[in-house]
Amino acid sequence: MDFKMLVDKREKKYLLKKKVNKLGTDLGVVDLENKDVGEVVYSHLGEKFYYVEPTLYDVLKRMKRTVTTLLPKDIGFIIARGGIRNGEIVLEAGTGSGVLTMYLANAVGKEGRVITYEKRPEFAKVARENLLRLGLVRKNQPIIGLDEEFNDDIEVEEGLFNVIMKIGDVREGIEERDIDVIVLDMPDPWEVVEHAKKALNKKRGRIITYLPYIEQVKKTVEKLKEEGFWDIQTYELIERVIEVSEKGVRPSTRMIGHTGYITFARVPID
Ligand SMILES: C[S@@+](CC[C@H](N)C(=O)[O-])C[C@H]1O[C@@H](n2cnc3c(N)ncnc32)[C@H](O)[C@@H]1O
Structure with a gap:
């Protein structure tokens, strides 16, 4: 599928198109360049996000x-x-x-x-x-x-x-x-x-x-x-x-x- 997903500490989900490599959130900007799905990533404010595949749901x-x-x-x-x-x-x-x-x-x-x-x-x-x-x-x-x-x-x-x-x-x-x-x-x-x-x-x-x-x-x-x-x-x-x-x-x-x-x-x- 053409989607990937970020999830923040409040379990707020951000569905992203595959080609999107940067996301601005109220917890800071997350740079996904050189990051793999399945990793923990951090925003520029040090906030933790799960970088995962979305389910169909x-x-x-x-x-x-x-x-x-x-x-x-x-x-x-x-x-x-x-x-x-x-x-x-x-x-x-x-x-x-x-x-x-x-x-x-x-x-x-x-x-x-x-x-x-x-x-x-x-x-x-x-x-x-x-x-x-x-x-x-x-x-x-x-x-x-x-x-x-x-x-x-x-x-x-x-x-x-x-x-x-x-x-x-x-x-x-x-x-x-x-x-x-x-x-x-x-x-x-x-x-x-x-x-x-x-x-x-x-x-x-x-x-x-x-x-x-x-x-x-x-x-x-x-x-x-x-x-x-x-x-x-x-x-x-x-x-x-x-x-x-x-x-x-x-x-x-x-x-x-x-x-x-x-x-x-x-x-x-x-
Ligand atoms: C409630 S919606 C279907 C929603 C769909 N099951 C979904 O999960 O996204 C009903 C759709 O049927 C279409 N429709 C209604 N009567 C139809 C007909 N006679 N032939 C083909 N499509 C029809 C409508 O234009 C509408 O898009």
């Missing part, structure tokens, strides 16, 4: 965003309950900022592929830069359906390069066939169910939808049933952060009340 929290992105609790469950694994072909809509895309791409690995549809070119371009920096799309890789060439100055040498980006409204149809999993984070997935039925692999095809409103879930499940999908199940996940202090251990007072409902189903054979 560190990157996610600081990625450029155009839309509300999925949270790790939901992403993790989509992958685990959806049974998404190495080598699978996943089709996703919409790309948004590419946060879910990045985890799907890592789940399917080098042998797999994520084909991601986005109807708004301006969102797809921001997502492309995020995915480029993570080594998931190649330098100068086009976005299918977008009449624009890219001349990237970023090159990530080691990456999965397994994401294909497309501009398109997935409600109008899915060209691809033999897809293992379709993941829809968009407002009206019931409009996609018939296309999904044709596009999914009959042996193992699954569809997963993520929706904020229960009315949307009802409409989606009704459509899935109508089209013969089976093993249909909807979930909501609640996350509680636990605070550990001298006084005791307890859940944090504040929490995220609601994100979305996740529905899973399998494609019918006939």
Whole structure:
């Protein structure tokens, strides 16, 4: 990935692009020239910093965003309950900022592929830069359906390069066939169910939808049933952060009340 990270004594994290070699902070200027990731470094004021590789989670929290992105609790469950694994072909809509895309791409690995549809070119371009920096799309890789060439100055040498980006409204149809999993984070997935039925692999095809409103879930499940999908199940996940202090251990007072409902189903054979 095109990122490295500094962490100060307060555990404040500074995500840096690889080519950045100097950082000004309120704890002084840190010069990274001739320093290796994995070292302790000091600012000109003598303050200590960890110089490390960021995790995908560190990157996610600081990625450029155009839309509300999925949270790790939901992403993790989509992958685990959806049974998404190495080598699978996943089709996703919409790309948004590419946060879910990045985890799907890592789940399917080098042998797999994520084909991601986005109807708004301006969102797809921001997502492309995020995915480029993570080594998931190649330098100068086009976005299918977008009449624009890219001349990237970023090159990530080691990456999965397994994401294909497309501009398109997935409600109008899915060209691809033999897809293992379709993941829809968009407002009206019931409009996609018939296309999904044709596009999914009959042996193992699954569809997963993520929706904020229960009315949307009802409409989606009704459509899935109508089209013969089976093993249909909807979930909501609640996350509680636990605070550990001298006084005791307890859940944090504040929490995220609601994100979305996740529905899973399998494609019918006939
Ligand atoms: C909530 S965002 C997705 C966020 C994304 N999962 C992430 O983690 O960054 C929904 C996206 O779907 C796109 N979208 C909505 N309807 C669509 C459609 N019919 N076809 C393709 N993209 C669509 C929107 O433009 C928006 O970017």
